[in-house]
Amino acid sequence: MKTFKIVLISLLVILIVIQFFHPAKNISNAPTPNDISVAYNEPENVRTILKKACNDCHSNNTRYPWYNNIQPVAWWLDNHVQEGKHGLNFNEFTTYRISKQYHRMQDIIDEVKEGDMPLGSYTIVHTDARLTDQEKETLINWAKSIRSEMKAKYPADSLVRKK
Ligand code: HEC
Numbered sequence: 001m002k003t004f005k006i007v008l009i010s011l012l013v014i015l016i017v018i019q020f021f022h023p024a025k026n027i028s029n030a031p032t033p034n035d036i037s038v039a040y041n042e043p044e045n046v047r048t049i050l051k052k053a054c055n056d057c058h059s060n061n062t063r064y065p066w067y068n069n070i071q072p073v074a075w076w077l078d079n080h081v082q083e084g085k086h087g088l089n090f091n092e093f094t095t096y097r098i099s100k101q102y103h104r105m106q107d108i109i110d111e112v113k114e115g116d117m118p119l120g121s122y123t124i125v126h127t128d129a130r131l132t133d134q135e136k137e138t139l140i141n142w143a144k145s146i147r148s149e150m151k152a153k154y155p156a157d158s159l160v161r162k163k
Contacts, residue, residue: 018071023078025068026085028060036093040149046142050090053118053129057084060091065125080119102150102159105143112139 036042042050056062057080068074088104096104111117112131123130131139150159 015071021071022074025064026060026062026078026081030060032060032091034092034094036090039094040146043142045138049131049135049139053126053131053135055090056122056126057081057119058088058090059085060089080122097162098150098154098158099161102147102154103161105147105150108143109140112136112143 032038037047050058062081064077068077088107093101093104108117113136118126118129118131
């Protein structure tokens with residue numbers, strides 16, 4: 001019984017102490033000269049979907065829920081944001097080399113088709129980010145159209161992923 005009490009109190013202390021440590025928030029007011037919309041057509045309906053379902057983890061601005069004030073939840077959310085952003089950041093899209101831009105569009109098609117994005121843990125709470133079949137189709141067709149546009153615009157070897 002005594003050890004149990006000690007363990008419980010230790011956990012409580014740890015839980016209290018970590019409340020004082022928060023990861024930096026992913027929030028920026030800086031202009032976004034490298035945004036995907038600068039180089040490619042981003043229709044209003046696509047922008048709306050990206051905003052509500054993707055940008056919290058794939059842009060320089062996250063809309064934080066209230067529970068981000070609670071640790072260790074904030075670390076967990078920050079991990080998603082950092083990983084998501086690292087793989088695909090719509091605000092930095094034009095800084096990627098052409099072959100990466102081209103392949104990310106295919107990745108979007110695959111992830112959305114498979115229902116792997118947005119993350120399941122995200123749509124539990126963000127119910128408006130659950131994509132309807134119509135919204136999935138809109139995103140997929142958009143990504144496909146950008147790939148066609150790129151194919152027409154750039155030499156074939158620039159679209160090949162470098163080893
Ligand atoms: C809650 C955070 C979150 C949301 C919202 C989210 N993603 Fe992601 N995304 C991630 C994380 C984390 C990864 C990297 C790990 C993985 O692949 O599971 C990722 C990876 C990806 C990748 C692969 C990038 C690579 O590195 O290969 C694509 C493409 C992608 N997401 C597209 C989307 C699209 C499109 C949406 C919206 C429909 C979306 N994501 C919504 C967190 C998120």
